[in-house]
Every structure is written in structure tokens, then in C-alpha cells.
Amino acid sequence: MRELSASLLEWYDQHARIMPWRTAPADRKAGVLPDPYAVWLSEVMLQQTTVAAVREYHRKFLQLWPTVTALAQAEDADIMAAWAGLGYYARARNLLKCARQVVADHHGQFPDTYEALLTLPGIGPYTAAAIAAIAFDRPETVVDGNVERVMARLYDIHTPLPAAKPALTAQASALTPDKRPGDYAQAVMDLGATICTPRNPACGICPWRDPCAARRAGTAAELPKKTPKKKTPTRRGIAYVARRADGAWLLETRPETGLLGGMLGWPGTDWGDAPTPAPPIAADWTMLDAEARHTFTHFHLRLQIMTARVAQTCVPARGQFIAAGEFSPSALPTAMRKVYDLAAVTLRHD
DNA sequence: AACCCGTGGCA
DNA sequence: TTGCCAAGGGT
Incomplete structure (x- = not known):
């Protein structure tokens, strides 16, 4: 287990993608953590949304509302207008609720534990773990679509989603290291986003190609299995x-x-x-x-x-x-x- | 638990 | 054109 996370962190040190809300591995090693407000904003925007779509919205929101206190004081209509085009508009409504709750109940400082973050509007299991790990370096396990795919392949799990979710979460949790958990969380997601992709995974250059059970079995490209969806009326x-x-x-x-x-x-x-x-x-x-x-x-x-x-x-x-x-x-x-x-x-x- | 909730890129 | 997919949460 320790070797798996260590090898992924080594890969991440060389291949971490650059994002405005992210602190580079070298700086994190020096003790520099990102602004929890910027991390929260990015994680909410990234829910079911691509990095490419989020970049400009994140920049605009930080410019218009540089702090959670500023955001909490914004007019509802201004927030909704700024969010227009990004989709899933309940996120914007909950964004405001969350900001106002952070100001009212936490003196304008984001709580730094998974449990406390989970109580806030718009912050579910994934986002609470992501903020705790990335902004506060707590050893929480993030389980998003990338992590589900990586785990399904690493352990060659053929149970279809969403039924497989508990098993995939358990595997992901077992791999989470005590050291550099924030970098590790971002590393697994980067691996899923750039190498262990849904189609045509680049197994040949994967840092986990040797321990990967699905690669050994030749089933990587067909995992994770998913229950079929109804077609749209x-x-x-x-x-x-x-x-x-x-x-x-x-x-x-x-x-x-x-x-x-x-x-x-x-x-x-x-x-x-x-x-x-x-x-x-x-x-x-x-x-x-x-x-x-x-x-x-x-x-x-x-x-x-x-x-x-x-x-x-x-x-x-x-x-x-x-x-x-x-x-x-x-x-x-x-x-x-x-x-x-x-x-x-x-x-x-x- | 199953369903609702946007958008744009891709094959 | 169609379906799939993206750092999910609320109900």
C-alpha cells in the first residue's frame, strides 16, 4: 500500500497539472497550503464539470468576490448571473448559502475537518474530503469519478456502478497515505484525468502499470462497468x-x-x-x-x-x-x- | 434508492 | 445524430 501511494506521489511531483487554485507540490512540501476559499470555490465548480469550463468562471468569481465574506454579502441575482452558463444552478444557490453560513457560524473561516465541512450546503462526501485534504492536508479520501475508475482498474473490479461504489471507496481509503494526503488526492484524480482515462487509457506510461490488475487481465478499457441508462425523451x-x-x-x-x-x-x-x-x-x-x-x-x-x-x-x-x-x-x-x-x-x- | 439537476466536447 | 463523459449533491 505504502509503495503504491509513494510511486504515485513521485509521478505527481513531475506531472502535476497547473491550475490557478492549486499549490504546486514543491510549495506544499515547504508548508504552503492554498486558500481554503479558492479551493472550495474550485471544488464546487468542478462538480460534474470539466477543468476547461471552470477556469474562467473561477477567475471571475475570485476577482468579483475575493473572500468568502465578500461572497456572502453579494446579491443573489449577481451570483446567479455570474454562474450563468456553467450549469447545475443549485450549486450557485448553495454556494451563497454556504458562504453565509461560514460567515455566520465560523467567523468567516472554513472549518478544517471532514465532519464540519459536510454540514455545509453544497458540500457532500466528495467535496468535504477534497477540501479537508487539499486545503488542510488532512488524510481524507476523495472518491470522484476518476478515483472510481482508477480503483476499478487497479483491482479489476467488474461489479457495475453505482453498486460497486462502497467497494471502490474502501480500496481508495486503504491507499490514502498519512503523508501528503492533499497531493495524493490530487494525484489520483490527475492520473484518472490524464492517463487512466475512460477511453484509450495510456497504460504504457502509467505509474501503476505494474500493479494494475486490469492491465494484467486486459480489461482496463472496459472498466468500470456501469448499469445502462434510459434514453432521453x-x-x-x-x-x-x-x-x-x-x-x-x-x-x-x-x-x-x-x-x-x-x-x-x-x-x-x-x-x-x-x-x-x-x-x-x-x-x-x-x-x-x-x-x-x-x-x-x-x-x-x-x-x-x-x-x-x-x-x-x-x-x-x-x-x-x-x-x-x-x-x-x-x-x-x-x-x-x-x-x-x-x-x-x-x-x-x- | 432512485431520480433530478446543465453544459460542452468527443467519438 | 446519439450517447458518453466530467473533481457530485440534494431529496
Whole structure:
């Protein structure tokens, strides 16, 4: 066990990827640990999200809100707008809750134990272990998709996920060293991200190629096994884009919970098999030829788009008008942004 | 436990 | 086009 973690740490010393929220192995050895706030922010953003997608958002958030105290004082709408496009918007809502709880209950300092971190909103088993290990060098075991894949291959475990999760977690835990646990956590994930990849694993240059049971058995590329998923259905809906004579747009803030919760969007119908028209304001609506297509985690969406120019005095049944100068399309989640891109062409305002 | 929750890149 | 995949959490 000790030799396995030691050999991986040696590999990591040479191959650690550079990320803004990460402290290099050499600096960590000198006792330098990263800012827990920056680590927390990165780990929440990285939940089910690629490093490439996270970089720019992390930079922007640190610039706008340099500390957890600053973030806790932000307006909800500003956080949601800054998060727009990154997806899984419950993360942004929980981000704010968590920041405010850290300020209220922990004097603005992140707790430094797995158990205490786990009590915070948006911090589950993975993220609590990651922050404890990476920001505080505690010997906690991170188990993400990378670690599951690496363990399944290292021990040639054929039980399909998610049933295999406890066994994979147990193996990962047994390998976690007391020394440099933060580097080790990042090392296993880097190994999974760069060498022990889902497709075409680079077993030939893997630091664990000799002890790897799946490589010996020739099964590496087919692991981990996963239980098959249902295929995604298609739902349809109608989105209404109204523009007032002064250029203002009719938008609404979606309910706090559920799909795109708390985000800005166009008023519209429910999304289902056959939507019933539900215009948010009386107007002469025009149907666009093009429809907006978007795929969410568990369904495809096809949105028919209705546009209208409305009089200055019109009072909407739903939503509220937002002045042209105060509306930024970048504050929209992607599905709504696609609607905007198609509708805006026909609703220019001079 | 099973389901819900975004997005973009890739083969 | 389709399905898979990415440093998961909440309910």
C-alpha cells in the first residue's frame, strides 16, 4: 500500500497539472497550503464539470468576490448571473448559502475537518474530503469519478456502478497515505484525468502499470462497468419574447427549486408532450420559423418561439420588464440564451 | 434508492 | 445524430 501511494506521489511531483487554485507540490512540501476559499470555490465548480469550463468562471468569481465574506454579502441575482452558463444552478444557490453560513457560524473561516465541512450546503462526501485534504492536508479520501475508475482498474473490479461504489471507496481509503494526503488526492484524480482515462487509457506510461490488475487481465478499457441508462425523451414548450417600445424585455425569475431554479428566463408554457399556449401578455404574437433546441441531463427540449412588440403601457400577467441597458444575455442559462439569440434578430431596437 | 439537476466536447 | 463523459449533491 505504502509503495503504491509513494510511486504515485513521485509521478505527481513531475506531472502535476497547473491550475490557478492549486499549490504546486514543491510549495506544499515547504508548508504552503492554498486558500481554503479558492479551493472550495474550485471544488464546487468542478462538480460534474470539466477543468476547461471552470477556469474562467473561477477567475471571475475570485476577482468579483475575493473572500468568502465578500461572497456572502453579494446579491443573489449577481451570483446567479455570474454562474450563468456553467450549469447545475443549485450549486450557485448553495454556494451563497454556504458562504453565509461560514460567515455566520465560523467567523468567516472554513472549518478544517471532514465532519464540519459536510454540514455545509453544497458540500457532500466528495467535496468535504477534497477540501479537508487539499486545503488542510488532512488524510481524507476523495472518491470522484476518476478515483472510481482508477480503483476499478487497479483491482479489476467488474461489479457495475453505482453498486460497486462502497467497494471502490474502501480500496481508495486503504491507499490514502498519512503523508501528503492533499497531493495524493490530487494525484489520483490527475492520473484518472490524464492517463487512466475512460477511453484509450495510456497504460504504457502509467505509474501503476505494474500493479494494475486490469492491465494484467486486459480489461482496463472496459472498466468500470456501469448499469445502462434510459434514453432521453423529448419535451416541447413555447417561449414568449416580448419587447416594449422603449426596448425593455419581458423576463421572469424562475422559481427557486427545480430546473434552472432561480435563473432568469423567458415566460412560457410548461415543457411536456403538447404545450398549451400561455402568452404572458396580450399582444400580436408572431411565431418564429426556427425553434430552440437544447439537451438537459435527462431530456431533449424543443422550444417554439413567439415574439411580439408591445405598447409602453402594457401590463404583463407574468414576469417583469427589464430595461435594455440592464439586461445582459450572458445572465441567461444556455437554453434561454438560445431563445434570445433566435428572437433578438427580429426584435431590434434603435 | 432512485431520480433530478446543465453544459460542452468527443467519438 | 446519439450517447458518453466530467473533481457530485440534494431529496
